[in-house]
Amino acid sequence: MYDPRSMKAQEFIDHQEILESLAYADAHKTDDALIGSILDKARLRKGLSHREASVLLACELEDRNREIDELARQIKKDFYGDRIVMFAPLYLSNYCVNGCLYCPYHAKNKHIARKKLTQDEIRAEVIALQDMGHKRLALEAGEDPLHNPLEYILESIRTIYSIQHKNGAIRRVNVNIAATTVEDYRKLKEAGIGTYILFQETYDQESYEKLHPTGPKSNYAYHTEAHDRAMQGGIDDVGLGVLFGLESYRYEFAGLLMHAEHLEAVFGVGPHTISVPRVCPADDIDPDAFDNGISDDIFAKVVACIRVAVPYTGMIVSTRESQKSRERVLELGISQISGGSRTSVGGYAEEEPPEDNSAQFDVSDRRSLDEVVRWLMELGYVPSFCTACYREGRTGDRFMSLCKSGQIQNCCLPNALMTLKEYLTDYAAPETRAVGDRVIAQQLDGIPNEKVKQIVTERLERIAHGERDFRF
Numbered sequence: 001m002y003d004p005r006s007m008k009a010q011e012f013i014d015h016q017e018i019l020e021s022l023a024y025a026d027a028h029k030t031d032d033a034l035i036g037s038i039l040d041k042a043r044l045r046k047g048l049s050h051r052e053a054s055v056l057l058a059c060e061l062e063d064r065n066r067e068i069d070e071l072a073r074q075i076k077k078d079f080y081g082d083r084i085v086m087f088a089p090l091y092l093s094n095y096c097v098n099g100c101l102y103c104p105y106h107a108k109n110k111h112i113a114r115k116k117l118t119q120d121e122i123r124a125e126v127i128a129l130q131d132m133g134h135k136r137l138a139l140e141a142g143e144d145p146l147h148n149p150l151e152y153i154l155e156s157i158r159t160i161y162s163i164q165h166k167n168g169a170i171r172r173v174n175v176n177i178a179a180t181t182v183e184d185y186r187k188l189k190e191a192g193i194g195t196y197i198l199f200q201e202t203y204d205q206e207s208y209e210k211l212h213p214t215g216p217k218s219n220y221a222y223h224t225e226a227h228d229r230a231m232q233g234g235i236d237d238v239g240l241g242v243l244f245g246l247e248s249y250r251y252e253f254a255g256l257l258m259h260a261e262h263l264e265a266v267f268g269v270g271p272h273t274i275s276v277p278r279v280c281p282a283d284d285i286d287p288d289a290f291d292n293g294i295s296d297d298i299f300a301k302v303v304a305c306i307r308v309a310v311p312y313t314g315m316i317v318s319t320r321e322s323q324k325s326r327e328r329v330l331e332l333g334i335s336q337i338s339g340g341s342r343t344s345v346g347g348y349a350e351e352e353p354p355e356d357n358s359a360q361f362d363v364s365d366r367r368s369l370d371e372v373v374r375w376l377m378e379l380g381y382v383p384s385f386c387t388a389c390y391r392e393g394r395t396g397d398r399f400m401s402l403c404k405s406g407q408i409q410n411c412c413l414p415n416a417l418m419t420l421k422e423y424l425t426d427y428a429a430p431e432t433r434a435v436g437d438r439v440i441a442q443q444l445d446g447i448p449n450e451k452v453k454q455i456v457t458e459r460l461e462r463i464a465h466g467e468r469d470f471r472f
Ligand code: SF4
Pocket: 096, 097, 098, 099, 100, 103, 104, 105, 106, 107, 141, 142, 143, 178, 217
C-alpha cells in the first residue's frame, strides 16, 4: 500500500505504485495537453510528483522534449546561477564484507589490493588534497565492521578537520558509508559531518536482492530506510542516488523521486543532493554485464527531468562521466562536480602502481582540478569552493526555507567569488588565475545589492593580501 509517510521501505517505495506510474507515463507519452499542463506546473518551480515527472521522462514529442530541456536550463540558472560547487572523494578503505555484483570491492574479489589508510596516511592524503585547493570532501569506505568500524571513520573525520597546512583547510566532510543505526548516525553528526550520502543503487527490491546476494547490505528495507535513521540521528542533510544501468532507468527515476517525496512528507525536508552515477568499468566489473545501461541522450534527459522535478535539490556528477558528458549535463541541472579525483585508496599522496589496483571505478575524466576549474570558467561557470551553509548552521529545514524563499542566492554568488579568489591566489596556474580574475570581475556586476557588492569587493582585496575564510 503506497504511503509516502510510512516508515516502511516497501510502502514509501511501493512497487505497484511505480509500475502504475510507468504505465500511466507510457499511456501519456504523446499526450500533448497533459505534458503541456505538467510543464506549466513545473514552471512554478515548486516541483513535480514522481508520476508527473515520469510522464516527462517518457515524453516522445520532440517539441515538448526541447521545452523540458529549456525549462531545466532555466531552473538551473535561476536557482544556481553559473556556480558549480567543487568536491573530491577520499577513499579511506576498500575492505568490504558485502557482495555487490557491480562493485570491485565486493568481498569475493581476490585480485584487488585491499588497503585501509592509517591516520598518518590520511594526513598525507588530506595535505595532497589541500595542495590541490579542495575544501570539501566526500569520505568513502567499504562496509567492514572489523577493518572499518565506526570508530575508525570518526577518528578519520577528526584527523581531517584538524589538518591546517599552509592556507589549506577541509571545511566540510560529507560521508558515504554503509547504512547504520540511529546511534551511529548521531555520532557522525556529533563529529561534524556535512551530508550523509547513501546510494540506493536500485529501488527494485527483486533486482536489489539479486545484486546484493551476501552481506548486511542485502537487506533491502534496512538499506532503504537508512536516510530516515540518519535524520532521526540528527543529520538533516542527506543525499540520495541510484546507479543507473542496474535496473530500468524509468523505474529508478520514479523510485528516486518517491524517496524524495517520502523524506519531505516525514521530515519536512527533501534530500540535500541527488547523485546520478552510471555503472562503469572497474576491476572484475564489465558494465556490459548489466543490460540496463543508458545512452548519453537518456542520461541527459534523466538529469533534466530531475532538475525540473526537484528544483531545490543539488545534483552531483562524478569523474565517472567523461568531459563531454559532464559538459552536457552541467547546463541541464548538475550543481556539484568532483575534480582531480582518485578513486583508489591512498591515490592522492602517491600514484598507485598499475599492478596494485585498489580503485572503485575507472575515472573517465582524468584532468587535474586546475584543468577542471579552468575548463568550467571557460564554459562560463563559476567554480565555487563554498562551504558556508554548513558552517553557519544553515542545514536541513533552515537551508531549505532559505532556498525556497530565494534568499540563499544572496549568499551563494558572493561566497563563490570569495572562495574562487582564495583558490586562484593559493593554487591556480597563472593562466587559470588570469581567466578567473576576469570571471570574478564580470560576476561582481551580477550581485544586485550594492552594499553586498561593496563588501565582496573589499574582501576580495583582503584575500589577495593574505586573509582567508570570509563568508556570508
Ligand atoms: S558498493 Fe559499497 S558495500 Fe558494495 S561492495 Fe562496493 S564498497 Fe562494498
